[in-house]
Amino acid sequence: MTQHQRLLTPGPLTTTERVKRAMLRDWGSRNADFIALNRAVLDRLVELIGGGDEHVAVPMQGSGSFAVEAMLGTLVPRDGKLLVMVNGAYGARMVEMARYMGRAVVAIEDPEDRPGDTRRLEETLAADPAIGHVAAVYCETTSGILNPIDEIARIAARHGRALLIDAMSAFGALPLDAARIRFEAVAASANKCLEGVPGMGFVLARKDALAAAEGNAHSLTLDLAAQHAAMVRTGQWRFTPPTHVLAAFHEALVQHEEEGGVEGRGRRYRENCRVLVDGMRRLGFQPLLEEALQAPIIVTFRMPRDPAFDFLQFYDRLAAKGFVIYPGKLTVAPSFRIGCIGALGADDMHAAMAAIEATLGELGVANSRP
Ligand SMILES: *Cc1c(COP(=O)(O)O)cnc(C)c1O
Secondary structure, X not given: OOOOOEEOOOOOOXXXXXXXXXXXXXXXXXXXXXXXXXXXXXXXXXXXXXXXXXXXXXEEEOOHHHHHHHHHHHHOOOOOEEEEEEOOHHHHXXXXXXXXXXXXXXXXXXXXXXXXXXXXXXXXXXXXXXXXXXXXXXEEOOXXXXXXXXXXXXXXXXXXXXXXXXXXXXXXXXXXOOOOOOOOEEEXXXXXXXXXXXXXXXXXXXXXXXHHOOOOOOOOOXXXXXXXXXXXXXXXXXXXXXXXXHHHHHHHHHHHHHOOHHHHHHHHXXXXXXXXXXXXXXXXXXXXXXXXXXXXXXXXXXXXXXOOOOHHHHHHHHHHOOEEOEEOOOOOOOEEEEEOOOOOOHHHHHHHHHHHHHHHHHHOOOOOOO
């Protein structure tokens, strides 16, 4: 076996031994045990948003984007109009999805180091009654920025528009309470802060919205209303479910609860983030975002100017030491990213700092300032 790697990335992420072990069995999709396991996972997901009878969880095969695309394609009517708040690649991806599926779409665009502009949201909704849905990203993983999701939700509700949230990289670690934030649906995946393995996402939707959405979907496989209807009727997924992924997700949710749920998971990630940002600053690196905008999920650092800092070398040498980081995806500045989510703790982050310091020495980097 190759050396254990710690994934300091936006995903796939490091998982625990227990989660990996949960996959050592083959499940028949019609097996009563599997159907019960699936039910337990879906019920727990609804609990995590403090949802009640008005909410349902619908799973979707594939990476997180499949769940986002299913959410948009099912809930935005064919003749509907969507407004997307864009300050990074994931917001931009929702605009691209809407165009693919032929939905009318407009965007409010902001730079990657600025939160979504809620004043422009307010003005745009007031000016355009055709917009029925607003889509926003909770933590925009492109930079690691926290968007003002409470404020976006309040504005959408005030104007009587439905809100669709891509909460992928925040779900399970940052608060998202259906009693406080009014939304029509939220999409997330098993493999971010919930620390399952990759292969499935899910959408938590209002039951009434999902019932009204029958016939909207542009795609047979990504039809959430049909997936939900089949699950109500038979307890089963349409099409082959990712059985091992679901079993691992169940175990991951048990571990999430043991850690103290959203509160406990968030606390560990905040501590990881603190060790990371303090350690990197001590080495001379500069985070892109000011502290108030930084979510404890992934941190973007500006690329050092020192010509001895060759990012590919830095990346390869860190990977050889067992730490996988991530290139930047920004247009505002050359950068790279280091994640603080997944089954990692402060010890791992301290070890990562030591590996980074050693690597800077090997490369002969005298100064890590941008
Ligand atoms: C990870 C992520 C996604 C989904 O990406 P996939 O590569 O499809 O899993 C969507 N939105 C955000 C904000 C993410 O962080």
